[in-house]
Amino acid sequence: MQPNPSSPYLARPVQAPKQSIFYGWWIVGAAALCQFVFLSVSHVSVGVLLRPVTGELGWPAWAFTLGSSLAVICGVFSGILVGKVVDRRGPRRLMLVGSIVSGLCLYALGRQSDLWLFWIFHGICGLVGWNLFGPLVVNAILNKWFVAKRGWALAVGSVGISLAGMITPVVLTAIVDDLGWRAGYTSLAVFVLVVVTPAALVMRRTPEDHGLHPDGLVPAPVDDDSAESAKPGLSRAQAVRTLSFWMLAAGFGLNAMALTSILVHAIPFATHAGFSRATASIAVSVAGLGNLSSKAVWAFALQRVGPRPLVMAAYSTSAVGALCMLAATTSVDQMMLMAGFFLYGFGFGGTIQPVSSLGSSFGPVLVGLWFDQSHTYLPAFATLVGVYVCAGILIGLSREPVLARS
Helix, strand or coil, X not given: CCCCCCCXXXXXXXXXXXXXXXXXHHHHHHHHHHHHHHHHXXXXXXXXXXXXXXXXXXXCHHHHHHHHHHHHHHHHHHHHHHHHHHHHHCCHHHHHHHHHHHHHHHHHHCCCCCHHHXXXXXXXXXXXXXXXXXXXXXXXXXXXHCCCCHHHXXXXXXXXXXXXXXXXXXXXXXXXXXXXXXXXXXXXXXXXXXXXXXXXXXXXXXXXXXXXXXXXXXXXXXXXXXXXXXXXXXXXXXHCCCHHHHHHHHHHHHHXXXXXXXXXXXXXXXXXXCCCHHHHHHHHHHHHHHHHHHHHHHHHHHCCCCHHHHHHHHHHHHHHHHHHHHHXXXXXXXXXXXXXXXXXXXXXXXXXXXXXXXXXXXXXXXHHHHHHHHCCCHHHHHXXXXXXXXXXXXXXXXXXXXXXXX
């Protein structure tokens, strides 16, 4: 539930009576843990498990990546109802259900050897599994607990995304290489249950339910002049009739396609080029480090530069990173590979956009299909560089839509 222009929380707040720690910050910590787990099981683990699973079971790469894509698509449908449930009843029960379902499905993924079961379990995870403790849910709660400090709360909560990129590839690769991919899925199942279950118990619907105010601050009354001066925005129906909306949607969708495709295929790409799985997993971890270190830089720049040039700079940085990855394959240059993944992750941190499900669901499957046909990742990754460039151009050419005068 977004604050309306006349909301008293948009006025200058006054400090509430001193308390130990505002409970909202505990929710931020729980949100960071949940996003850590969400990205680990939904995206990062895919690249770690792709080669071991397809190598043993004889599946093509596109069929394996279709599992995570089905989860994304199913998550779109569940998201239609999830938001309403969070608003009315809070996130706790949803998150507990999501952790249990995800744990059971991940364990089942480690026991099966049938492609149809593989797809079905992923679809269930997207529908009523990890989507119930992902960004859609936790960010909605952070928006209720923070207004004046919302930017900081969302930024700290998203640290879990960076940590997933830094920690999960290295740890999960070691488990899979030592114990096998089935043990890898089992470890992910335990990981979800151990981390998400207690985090869910921390969550609360709104601060008002517990006699608190957003940010831990008591709102001051707002005068009528400031309320009337608020600029009206476009409704959804008005927005979809503008060219700018579709240019932004296409730009964000293309970026999501490139970003997710590289993340999913990063380890297979590097190992196919001659790097070891250990080196490839460290490279993905370096991308997580780049993502984490970029947050302060992009936040600082956003205060001084408009979002459009900032997004273009982020896409360009990731594109340069992908070019460095391609250059590293010519001589199996580890330093160039690490630099490429760092820049890719650094640009990832500046993509201040909503999740573009269409691009992120189909991109990895198309790259997998291309690899299956050509037996090399080079043309697909070179195309992803062009995808980043096209996304930046579309964002740069878009203009802010305005209400038509009646």
